[in-house]
Amino acid sequence: MDLSSINPVLFVAGFLVAATPLIFAALGELVAEKSGVLNLGVEGMMIIGAICGFATAVETGSPLLGFAAAAVGGAALSLLFAFLTQITLANQVASGLALTLFGLGFSALLGQSYVGVKPPRLAEVNFGPLHDIPVLGPILFSHDIVLYFGFALVVVVWAVLKYTRAGLILRAVGESHDAAHALGFRVVRIRTLAIMFGGACAGLGGAYISLIRVPQWTEGMTAGVGWIALALVVFASWKPWRLLLGAYLFGGITQLQLNLQGAGVAIPVEYLAMSPYIITILVLVVLSADKSAAPASLGRTFHASS
Amino acid sequence: MKLSTLLASAALALGLAGGAYADAHGKTKVGFVFVGPVGDGGWTYEHNQGRLAVEKEFGDKVETVFVESVAEGPDSERVMTQMALDGADLIFTTSFGYMDPTINIAAKFPDVKFEHATGYKRADNVSTYSARFYEGRAIQGHIAGKMTKSNVIGYIGSFPIPEVIRGINSAYIHAKKVNPDVEFKIVWAYTWFDPAKEADAAKVLIEQGADVILQHTDSTAPQAAAQEAGNVITFGQASDMAQYAPMPRVSSIIDNWAPYYIARTKAVMDGTWTSTDTWDGIGAGMVGIGEITDAVPAEVKEEALALKASIADGSYHPFTGPLKKQDGSDFLAEGETADDGTLAGMNFYVEGITGDIPN
Incomplete structure (x- = not known):
């Protein structure tokens, strides 16, 4: 065992990067679920975002344009889900699963000519002297702009949901769409916007994997992150801060267990490998001992005539 | 009423399936179960190249089907069963974790030949193959x-x-x-x-x-x-x-699976297929x-x-x-x-x- 071979600074910086795709995807799903829509298509929207972002970044040479395209791509795919569930009133679970399958297949088709291509690099934000602070500098001030954007987005979503009228309306729609409808809110429109926000966020998360974390395009490269994001929303009991904590826990322990393996720590590898899932779930379940529950209308179909 | 409709349509479906089976009888159907996507650029990609080589070699005489990203374990049994029911004559299962599922399904379909990559369990209709x-x-x-x-x-x-x-x-x-x-x-x-x-x-x-x-x-x-x-x-x-x-x-x-896949498909066509254990390396290509x-x-x-x-x-x-x-x-x-x-x-x-x- 040689713990000194683990560099704590690189480790923390590494897990911030590992957690970011999860934060984006889970945050988008949180907003959609707060509006009462259960979209199981996160994985599909992520992978579409991954390829849209990758292709755009390669073609234009601009990673930021890539991220923009990823958000658009994810939102566009989510519109399909919105059409199915909000207009044609299809079952949300089935539509979401179909969206994942479609996204995985369609992204493989789009990505045919991008296998083995190296994407342009997104530069670190220049914080000037801040970057030179020992320990804190490399951990906090040596990342790309999208990582900070992900963190900021958590703050914004939390503030909007808690303190603004828009957030109140969104929650009202998610708790009781009939009551919200009776008050004159346009349930379908609000839900469609929430679904699109979820799609855009998932797309960003996917692009973060293909442009920053790996960086390359490979078929099916999200490999289940979307499903973890879905679980995270539930275990975070639909609260943005807990979601952030959960994502960091999951990303952190994933990185930690790889580091410990590399250092040859005498804990059986099986336990290390399962630890991110178990510890994240445990911590969030303990935290959610209060009375927070799912949005009451979650997954229920709404039609104005009912 | 409902039940009889159901039975009638089931019979019809069976009839159709039977018909399709008879139609395809001239063709040897080869199935492939892949653990990752064919575009992974690595393991599964090469197995798929082998599949394409089989198609190229035998042209109209062969039909290949594949399912990608199949989880190791019970889910793979479902995929293999479906392939066997769809009339596959030969099924390649290309990951270690398909070993027990392959043996289980092979026991249920004694007329279908199975080839399991990198494993060590064989049966009368299950061969194993791997590379050194x-x-x-x-x-x-x-x-x-x-x-x-x-x-x-x-x-x-x-x-x-x-x-x-x-x-x-x-x-x-x-x-x-x-x-x-x-x-x-x-x-x-x-x-x-x-x-x-x-x-x-x-x-x-x-x-x-x-x-x-x-x-x-x-x-x-x-x-x-x-x-x-x-x-x-x-x-x-x-x-x-x-x-x-x-x-x-x-x-x-x-990994170069093409020659092996072609040889084994040929063996099924000729009726000379037997259960074997193949382990070739650099020398054999x-x-x-x-x-x-x-x-x-x-x-x-x-x-x-x-x-x-x-x-x-x-x-x-x-x-x-x-x-x-x-x-x-x-x-x-x-x-x-x-x-x-x-x-x-x-x-x-x-x-x-x-x-x-x-x-």
């Missing part, structure tokens, strides 16, 4: 031992199964031979295909000082991570991964060594090619004594070579590797 990847690992180990400056070599393992352990041992023996100070850091990813996790594992190993990364997972993500890091070399796994040449990818192990790039010094390249030639013609076996096991007990005496049974079930590290093998 460890021969390629020996060459990688040699190059890695010569090239490393930090003397730390990172190894991304997938699952602790004999095939992977054999590869680690073979690479370690040959790295150690040319560089006594070399140290292996092994990380188990517990997945065959998860680019993000593979990239993370590679990054962690690089952060911990590794300047050579060997992988036994299927995607090219570790190559991308090494390219990012700069002065790190890698080897293509299962496929050439030439898009990352000349750096970081300095060579590769290439099942394992290829990708071009060694100029990033490797000329003399190292020459040594590596000489090693390859001696393995190919059988004059050298990568597991030749004297070798000890990790616990210090004797494994092979001076000049003794490991037999296939020992190799197939290898579940121990050789002396010098630190860490435990997960159960």
